């Protein structure tokens with residue numbers, strides 16, 4: 001009940017699209033009964049959680065923050081949602097995002113942007129006071145606030161504002177790690193194939209993974225333990241039995257080799273994050289770890305490569321939204337084609353339509369070889385860069401998560417900033433192309449009083465080791 005009332009008190013953040021109060025209260029009642037009878041279902045029994053609104057939830061509207069899916073009520077639960085419920089977790093609601101998870105600010109959804117809870121924190125307000133301090137209620141309604149990051153900004157804001165203890169995000173190019181960094185949380189992207197995607201409405205099937213947002217690494221490990229494992233409904237999940245994800249305690253890092261990729265030192269990186277990054281490396285070194293500079297030579301191709309692959313898969317994925325099967329249908333009866341076109345024009349925002357157009361261009365017969373196939377080859381080179389580094393003895397890579405701390409909304413939506421927002425994924429996207437596990441961990445508060453995250457990247461399916469190191473650092 002406290003979580004639900006906090007959701008109401010922090011409504012101005014726009015973190016939730018749907019609050020499933022009745023469902024949650026009923027689940028809580030059942031959980032309480034189990035607790036009294038000493039029959040708790042596990043670590044998550046009775047724990048309030050939230051789920052990004054691109055995971056199907058049986059009987060609860062699932063919109064992907066798009067007009068296209070307004071009113072769509074799935075008849076089934078995504079596997080990860082079902083697993084949470086089977087463990088007794090309480091589903092508080094569905095969280096806000098960029099439309100169909102395309103973006104990195106959570107500013108591009110049909111239900112309006114998500115506000116970063118840190119915009120209203122004491123530390124940040126005190127820093128800003130010297131400049132200007134408008135009345136808080138006006139700020140809450142106006143535009144003077146910071147982005148939450150994205151595209152899982154609603155999930156990040158929900159956990160950060162203490163409305164729930166964990167939230168599911170999705171991560172295709174950084175969408176869990178980026179908002180986690182901006183909202184002062186742990187944001188984890190598991191290895192591709194470790195956690196089922198069944199019921200996660202796809203953005204880029206070959207890169208999407210469900211992500212986990214929590215306030216500490218231990219909580220992430222608990223949720224991962226519940227979610228990980230083979231799913232017959234997702235043929236890309238691995239068959240191997242999955243180890244439990246309880247983290248061994250790590251006190252001695254002297255056997256670890258930490259790699260610092262030199263290509264990640266880009267000119268756009270804020271000097272503050274740069275110095276935090278090097279302080280973190282020093283911390284490992286002074287604890288006895290070996291810290292070495294490494295090279296991921298194809299890094300600079302990752303943004304363009306991602307763009308070709310992402311938009312091509314988007315063009316194909318979005319074909320299912322034709323007005324016949326799901327959600328929105330436009331009232332045009334001249335012809336079926338005219339109905340399709342009008343529905344899609346009304347249902348999708350500019351970002352989605354733009355990606356469908358780009359993707360179809362790359363997939364044209366005359367462009368396919370030159371763009372799509374070439375991008376797949378480059379993707380392989382990018383993935384091999386990581387394999388080479390790990391094969392040379394590096395255990396974990398340490399990088400920044402974002403170029404800067406969270407920026408003000410008005411700055412973020414400026415036209416010229418759109419390119420910057422794509423660049424902001426520079427540290428996170430390549431990991432998705434390689435299918436590796438990665439986690440953003442809060443590292444410090446900036447001079448402005450805002451959270452800054454650093455990212456750890458591990459070898460494929462070494463998720464447990466990655467989280468163990470992240471917890472040592474935390």
Ligand code: GLN
Nearest residue numbers: 101102103172173174175
């Ligand atoms: N920012 C990237 C994009 O817009 C990644 C999104 C994501 O991870 N869902 O495609």
